[in-house]
Amino acid sequence: MTSGGVGKAPAWVDLALVxxxxxxxxxxxxxIVVAAVGQSPLQALEVLVTGSFGYGEAIGYTLYYTTxxxxxxxxxxxxxxxxxxxxxxxGQAYIGGLGVGIACLALGGILxxxxxxxxxxxxxxxxxxxxxxxxGWLQAKRGSHVVITTIMFNFIAAALMTYIMVYVxxxxxxxxxxxxGFDPSTFLPTAKQMLGWIGIEIAASPLNLSFLVALVAxxxxxxxxxxxxxGYELRVVGKSERAAVYSxxxxxxxxxxxxxxxxxxxxxxxxxxxxxxxxxxxxxxxGGVGFVGxxxxxxxxxxxxxxxxxxxxxxxxxxxxxxLAFSMPQLSKEMVVVIQGLVILFCGALEHMFRPRLERLFAxxxxxxx
Amino acid sequence: xxxxxxxxxxxxxxxxxxxxxxxxxxxxxxDMGGKFDKSFNEAAYNGAERFKKETGISYxxxxxxxxxxxxxxxxxxARTGGGGMGASIxxxxxxxxxxxLEAVSKEFPNTKFVIIDSVVNQPNVQSVVFREHEGSxxxxxxxxxxxxxxxxxxxxxxxxxxxxxxxxxxxxGAMHVNKNVRVLxxxxxxxxAAWNDPTKGGELAxxxxxxxADVIYAAAGATGLGVLQAAKDAGKLSxxxxxxxxxxxxxxxxxxxxxxxxVAVYNAFKSAxxxxxxxxxxxxxLKEDGVGYxxxxxxxxxITADMKAKLDAAKADIIAGKIKVTDVTAK
Numbered sequence: 028m029t030s031g032g033v034g035k036a037p038a039w040v041d042l043a044l045v046x047x048x049x050x051x052x053x054x055x056x057x058x059i060v061v062a063a064v065g066q067s068p069l070q071a072l073e074v075l076v077t078g079s080f081g082y083g084e085a086i087g088y089t090l091y092y093t094t095x096x097x098x099x100x101x102x103x104x105x106x107x108x109x110x111x112x113x114x115x116x117x118g119q120a121y122i123g124g125l126g127v128g129i130a131c132l133a134l135g136g137i138l139x140x141x142x143x144x145x146x147x148x149x150x151x152x153x154x155x156x157x158x159x160x161x162x163g164w165l166q167a168k169r170g171s172h173v174v175i176t177t178i179m180f181n182f183i184a185a186a187l188m189t190y191i192m193v194y195v196x197x198x199x200x201x202x203x204x205x206x207x208g209f210d211p212s213t214f215l216p217t218a219k220q221m222l223g224w225i226g227i228e229i230a231a232s233p234l235n236l237s238f239l240v241a242l243v244a245x246x247x248x249x250x251x252x253x254x255x256x257x258g259y260e261l262r263v264v265g266k267s268e269r270a271a272v273y274s275x276x277x278x279x280x281x282x283x284x285x286x287x288x289x290x291x292x293x294x295x296x297x298x299x300x301x302x303x304x305x306x307x308x309x310x311x312x313x314g315g316v317g318f319v320g321x322x323x324x325x326x327x328x329x330x331x332x333x334x335x336x337x338x339x340x341x342x343x344x345x346x347x348x349x350x351l352a353f354s355m356p357q358l359s360k361e362m363v364v365v366i367q368g369l370v371i372l373f374c375g376a377l378e379h380m381f382r383p384r385l386e387r388l389f390a391x392x393x394x395x396x397x
Numbered sequence: 398x399x400x401x402x403x404x405x406x407x408x409x410x411x412x413x414x415x416x417x418x419x420x421x422x423x424x425x426x427x428d429m430g431g432k433f434d435k436s437f438n439e440a441a442y443n444g445a446e447r448f449k450k451e452t453g454i455s456y457x458x459x460x461x462x463x464x465x466x467x468x469x470x471x472x473x474x475a476r477t478g479g480g481g482m483g484a485s486i487x488x489x490x491x492x493x494x495x496x497x498l499e500a501v502s503k504e505f506p507n508t509k510f511v512i513i514d515s516v517v518n519q520p521n522v523q524s525v526v527f528r529e530h531e532g533s534x535x536x537x538x539x540x541x542x543x544x545x546x547x548x549x550x551x552x553x554x555x556x557x558x559x560x561x562x563x564x565x566x567x568x569x570g571a572m573h574v575n576k577n578v579r580v581l582x583x584x585x586x587x588x589x590a591a592w593n594d595p596t597k598g599g600e601l602a603x604x605x606x607x608x609x610a611d612v613i614y615a616a617a618g619a620t621g622l623g624v625l626q627a628a629k630d631a632g633k634l635s636x637x638x639x640x641x642x643x644x645x646x647x648x649x650x651x652x653x654x655x656x657x658x659x660v661a662v663y664n665a666f667k668s669a670x671x672x673x674x675x676x677x678x679x680x681x682x683l684k685e686d687g688v689g690y691x692x693x694x695x696x697x698x699x700i701t702a703d704m705k706a707k708l709d710a711a712k713a714d715i716i717a718g719k720i721k722v723t724d725v726t727a728k
Contacts, residue, residue, distance in 0.1 A: 189587035203492045314463035349466055360460045
């Protein structure tokens with residue numbers, strides 16, 4: 028320890044205050060941009076907030092987006108802990124969705140829902156994991172950098188999906204490359220249905236059972252990373268491969284494993300999108316959630332709890348953003364992207380702008396060394 | 398005083414308008430390309446703007462940015478109360494809205510819906526489809542007639558059945574003129590990014606030029622702008638798509654395969670306003686002037702009188718059913 032210097036700031040500064048300050052700074056800059064195009068920043072903020080949390084349907088949409096971001100945020104975080112930067116969440120989610128879709132197409136109307144549900148989870152995770160396994164293997168055995176290979180695998184996933192949708196699964200005679208609709212027995216129950224069973228009425232929205240799956244996954248990742256042997260070993264590999272070798276841990280095995288778990292988590296996005304909402308296979312259902320997952324993991328400090336909060340923020344930005352486009356048509360969709368981008372910029376890239384100052388401000392002085 | 402009088406008369410005029418016209422709220426939902434793509438969505442935007450200018454009735458609009466917003470936008474537009482916009486007619490631009498419209502149109506049986514480029518069979522939906530293969534046939538003929546190398550090119554956007562339909566019509570048109578013509582074909586990509594990649598469009602065009610092609614048809618949204626530019630730079634010819642793009646590089650753009658999405662949107666709004674709107678399928682081809690080749694002051698020197706005569710004869714034959722153009726999407 029340094030002598031006589033400043034110690035660590037309390038945890039709440041790191042986990043709550045810094046993100047909050049970043050968020051406020053992002054909103055202030057966004058406000059200036061909104062004002063610059065001649066709109067009222069306060070009105071925009073109000074629309075953004077009420078549009079994402081103001082009424083039942085809005086909350087449903089916010090949590091529906093949140094579900095995707097929890098999955099991809101966790102995916103990126105698990106790889107982070109093993110020292111890997113998985114940029115391939117997008118492709119893994121895409122291929123995972125294919126797995127979920129195949130399960131629904133093949134088993135719809137044949138098996139009862141609970142079994143289909145389990146098979147779909149297994150297939151989604153397995154397809155996503157398989158897609159991440161290859162870059163993981165290449166990294167471990169051949170030293171091909173995982174950043175490069177996962178980006179390449181995003182493109183391969185897109186090409187593969189297009190081939191499958193255009194030539195194999197398309198409904199003949201139809202314009203749009205989409206599969207036939209799933210059997211209704213495979214549909215994930217929506218939040219409206221589930222709460223209806225216990226007598227609570229809420230507005231209809233795409234929010235569905237997969238939200239709970241996402242929360243369970245977050246809890247499982249938390250236990251896995253901090254309370255299992257394997258999680259400990261992953262973190263050792265992430266901190267220092269040499270130290271890992273020294274303590275008898277094989278980095279190769281763990282790199283492949285971390286990538287596979289990461290891909291499996293990303294693959295579960297398909298559960299929400301394909302089985303929960305679209306009820307058919309189609310192109311581009313992922314719409315960039317894999318990339319947003321990187322920002323979510325960064326902002327959530329790779330901790331499942333932080334990831335859930337960050338995912339909620341991004342969910343709110345997505346839903347509030349589309350509400351902005353409805354209620355203030357003068358703010359074009361590009362403006363909405365600018366606002367979302369500013370939040371990512373301040374919370375992700377400019378992470379360290381306020382952090383050192385805030386930490387110094389709240390740090391407890393260490394007793395001087397004798 | 399005068400100002401007051403003017404105001405009063407304006408107000409009186411406003412009150413005199415029939416209530417139905419004031420409550421008439423048209424809406425348009427653009428696809429992911431965005432309303433300023435210089436091609437497909439922009440044509441729809443132009444149609445909506447024309448309606449606004451002529452009638453003074455403003456319209457609601459939304460550009461979707463992800464799949465889930467398709468349902469959300471339709472519901473928001475159609476719903477009355479509860480944050481809804483209460484639109485009288487909702488026009489959805491693009492086939493990608495098909496499946497979601499199927500469900501949403503049942504939810505709002507009293508709202509009129511229109512979909513472009515796809516067919517949805519519901520009592521409150523009008524489906525507008527274009528016979529792009531017919532228009533592509535004509536520009537294929539024009540390409541083969543203008544080519545000196547007997548090699549013509551085709552650059553598609555995203556590799557989907559719709560674009561293959563453009564390609565097949567183009568190929569048949571070129572063969573119709575010259576049995577020995579070779580049609581080179583490249584698709585820009587397999588993801589929607591392929592609609593908006595002018596750099597790659599230019600690359601593909603240059604590679605086709607170096608393989609001997611001297612006319613290239615771009616059916617690729619904004620990617621086509623790169624194709625047109627490459628043709629201009631190489632001193633070769635290009636063919637535009639959807640909107641009339643002849644003016645982009647006068648003297649280099651041979652013609653454009655126009656697809657009148659603007660007319661479809663305008664007609665939908667107008668017919669709904671005047672209560673003449675009907676559900677069902679509207680197929681717009683050469684006969685209905687829904688597709689065609691563009692001839693204006695920018696390309697009149699490129700299309701000779703002889704070419705024009707042959708194109709018009711073929712157009713009449715297609716309308717009369719004497720020439721059958723294959724529609725690859727009709728199985």
